Amino acid sequence: MNSPVYQTVIIGGGFTGLFTALHLAHEHYPRSVVLIDKNERFCFKPLLYEYFDGEMDSFQVLPRFSELLKGSGVIFVQDAVQAIDLHQREVKLASGNSYNYSNLVLALGSVTTYHHVEGANVNAFAFWTEADAIALERHLRDCLQKAIQTEDVEQRRKLLTVAVVGGGASGVEMAATLADLLPHWYSALGGNSADIRVIILNHGQKILDGDINDPLRPIAETELQKRTIPIEILTGAEATAIHPNAIEYKSNNQVHTLPTYTAIWTAGTSIHPLIKDLAIPQEHRDHHNRPLVTPTMQLLDFPEVFAGGDCAGVQDSSLPPTAQVAYQQGANIARNLKAIALEEELKPAKVNIRGTLLKLGINDAAVNLLNVFEVGGEPAHLIRQATYLTLLPTPIHDFKAATEWVDEEIFHQHLGPQDVGKKVVQAVELVGAGVVGVLVARKLLKMLGDEEKS
Numbered sequence: 001m002n003s004p005v006y007q008t009v010i011i012g013g014g015f016t017g018l019f020t021a022l023h024l025a026h027e028h029y030p031r032s033v034v035l036i037d038k039n040e041r042f043c044f045k046p047l048l049y050e051y052f053d054g055e056m057d058s059f060q061v062l063p064r065f066s067e068l069l070k071g072s073g074v075i076f077v078q079d080a081v082q083a084i085d086l087h088q089r090e091v092k093l094a095s096g097n098s099y100n101y102s103n104l105v106l107a108l109g110s111v112t113t114y115h116h117v118e119g120a121n122v123n124a125f126a127f128w129t130e131a132d133a134i135a136l137e138r139h140l141r142d143c144l145q146k147a148i149q150t151e152d153v154e155q156r157r158k159l160l161t162v163a164v165v166g167g168g169a170s171g172v173e174m175a176a177t178l179a180d181l182l183p184h185w186y187s188a189l190g191g192n193s194a195d196i197r198v199i200i201l202n203h204g205q206k207i208l209d210g211d212i213n214d215p216l217r218p219i220a221e222t223e224l225q226k227r228t229i230p231i232e233i234l235t236g237a238e239a240t241a242i243h244p245n246a247i248e249y250k251s252n253n254q255v256h257t258l259p260t261y262t263a264i265w266t267a268g269t270s271i272h273p274l275i276k277d278l279a280i281p282q283e284h285r286d287h288h289n290r291p292l293v294t295p296t297m298q299l300l301d302f303p304e305v306f307a308g309g310d311c312a313g314v315q316d317s318s319l320p321p322t323a324q325v326a327y328q329q330g331a332n333i334a335r336n337l338k339a340i341a342l343e344e345e346l347k348p349a350k351v352n353i354r355g356t357l358l359k360l361g362i363n364d365a366a367v368n369l370l371n372v373f374e375v376g377g378e379p380a381h382l383i384r385q386a387t388y389l390t391l392l393p394t395p396i397h398d399f400k401a402a403t404e405w406v407d408e409e410i411f412h413q414h415l416g417p418q419d420v421g422k423k424v425v426q427a428v429e430l431v432g433a434g435v436v437g438v439l440v441a442r443k444l445l446k447m448l449g450d451e452e453k454s
């Protein structure tokens with residue numbers, strides 16, 4: 001298909017890609033913008049656990065791109081990218097269509113890597129998308145239903161054992177969520193929740209080792225034992241094979257077998273195959289094989305191409321693969337794209353790491369704020385939820401999601417009519433300023449008004 005001469009194409013609708021598009025729309029970018037993603041919906045991955053365990057709804061965590069981009073002027077194309085020709089400035093799609101561009105934004109993120117572990121790619125569950133969450137829930141509920149019906153003790157033990165491979169942030173958050181959720185599901189079927197086991201298999205000697213959440217390890221280790229069922233942590237355990245009914249792992253130079261029907265893989269990511277295949281020399285890639293970009297987020301060999309998030313490495317900089325980094329890079333890329341269109345000077349991207357947020361079960365979390373102080377438990381849960389809600393894309397979506405969350409989390413669960421004023425002030429201090437603070441204030445006024453009328 002023929003494309004306009006001045007056209008910006010964004011590949012990937014994750015944090016970097018979507019927020020680049022939204023910022024371009026907000027800044028009244030004078031060129032055509034096309035956002036391409038194979039999925040119908042944006043996935044707010046940090047909150048995928050909340051969608052999985054029922055704390056939040058799909059419209060909050062998995063909104064449609066068509067909804068998010070409505071009225072923005074951005075053209076959304078749901079299709080899979082088949083090839084990227086940097087020399088011809090062309091993006092080819094699986095449908096047979098193609099788009100030429102004057103500027104390109106690479107925002108494909110990363111993909112799960114299984115480190116050549118036998119059977120992992122077919123027998124272990126990933127947790128990246130809505131489809132992953134749905135598949136895992138169906139599998140776990142099926143295991144619980146079979147467990148309640150079987151008289152075979154060994155069979156029941158395998159059905160009720162869940163192994164999370166990987167002790168990084170994703171593994172810790174998954175294990176903590178399951179250790180609260182599965183006992184609730186199993187008890188509802190009439191089972192004994194104490195029979196459930198949730199195990200983390202960690203290759204290293206410490207969970208969260210080398211992760212941006214490393215400072216939160218002491219809180220995490222404590223909170224993991226406070227779940228509805230305590231979490232077992234096997235350190236120095238290297239998974240060597242994943243079978244349909246067992247995991248083999250090596251520990252202290254011995255091979256062990258853990259009988260289980262459920263293995264969840266959180267043990268690593270690698271660059272997207274399309275990024276790997278780009279015509280970029282090895283000397284212009286980092287040690288993760290990601291293409292290097294300048295401080296203005298441009299490829300070294302192709303300055304008309306921008307890249308951010310998990311699929312790029314910034315020269316002379318080390319940034320964690322987190323949502324807050326990708327979000328800020330998207331805003332910076334948008335500003336520089338507009339600068340190109342207006343023939344203005346490009347500026348280096350600025351990324352501020354504001355802290356870390358770690359989910360540690362239902363209504364529980366750990367938070368490190370600006371590397372100044374740490375919070376754990378339910379207050380951290382409130383901070384984490386409020387922080388992510390203020391990042392939800394587009395003001396309308398943000399407002400709708402935040403309204404429902406504040407009403408449920410703070411006012412229905414935490415505030416009584418006898419101490420409205422005092423507790424609302426505490427809630428505002430917990431969740432901070434911005435949209436959530438405004439909503440709390442509005443709710444307070446309404447509640448006080450209702451009290452005066454009575």
